[in-house]
Amino acid sequence: MKSKNELTDSRLEKLSIGWQEDKITAFQKDFLRWYDRERRLLPWRENQDPYRIWVSEIMLQQTQVVTVIPYFYRFMEWFPTIKDLAEAPEERLLKAWEGLGYYSRVRNMQVAAQQIMENFAGEMPKTITEISTLKGIGPYTAGAIASIAFDLPEPAIDGNVMRVFSRLFELDDDIVKPASRKVFDYVVRKVISHQDPSSFNQAIMDLGSGTCTPTSPKCDSCPLQSYCGAYQKGTMTNYPVKSKKVKSRPVYYLAQVIRNQEGAYLVGQRADTGLLANLWTFPLVEIASEEYADLRNQWQEYQASQEPQLRLDLVAEEAFDLSDWIVTNRQDQAVVWQKQPVGEVTHVFSHLKWHVLVTYGISKNSDYPLEAQQRWLKPTEFAEYAFPKPQQKIVELLQGLHYF
């Protein structure tokens, strides 16, 4: 029993029926003319420098153009050449990427830069096969660099391409499945311009971004309207077909914000693998959902009770009443802890949701012994470390409460 969308020769043959040579030529001409007229002027489109195009394509994975632009300028300033990238300290890389997410992208990019220095004399290789050997460069990015920088007629299959082409040719292949990529690769190769593959691929990106959008596509102003199978039938929003529904798992944390007498805060570096690898946060302790719920209730009752909030001046002295505080031992040094959380921060990742109750403590010793990978940082020093979004949200919460 063959499934409907199996990639058979007969199906591939069928996909190209109706698009004879003259129609393909007209399609390319209309599309490239539209791109010439409407193309976005972006910093990485000023020339065909493979390094700039590479950096932009990595940044643009899972990230919107408007977000990327300021990061791109700063990145090119900090690391003007592939050599600079290959030799950069990791802290600097992470700081350049802070807030962009998917931090392994920048680590992989540095590995690739080192590969280029070692294997390709410091120059981006010019064949799709060689480009594909670089760390962090998969089929999409290899195709994008090959076509945009080197004018090679290679498809660059990303979400935009799959959305545009699934509507154009009414392809109901599930775009979540890796196998579907072959279908789109086949169809794009049929119609890609060999005269100007660079503009052709970028035209798809611009069309997918501004016109052929996921919801409510702007078909009235689409240059491909007369070619679009889904438009003829009014079924645009049935495409692309996507099966996966991801639900995020909740995770519960207690953030321990500890200030010392010098006004510095304790932060720790995360493990060098996994989520937010090597980034810095306040100490986070994972707790059970039940404990989280209890503490959260306490916090809300405390809020409602109108009791005096944290008094830093009292905390600094020996004589304050400990009944509202927890005293914990860290490396035999007393840390005084406010029993009630001062607030809550949540952050949604693609696969999990963090719930963070923020507590505030005072270390009574300036020479507090640190665990491995921990440092005392004054707020002015925060600029030199890379922090993930949830950490920034905690800082904003504390600033709002005038604790920071």
Added chain:
DNA sequence: AAGGCGGGGAA
């Protein structure tokens, strides 16, 4: 093939 990996903008 399936799951891990951030964060922003639209609905």
Added chain:
DNA sequence: TTCCCAGCCTT
């Protein structure tokens, strides 16, 4: 709020 978006790596 919730929903949608989505390449590459590791397992």
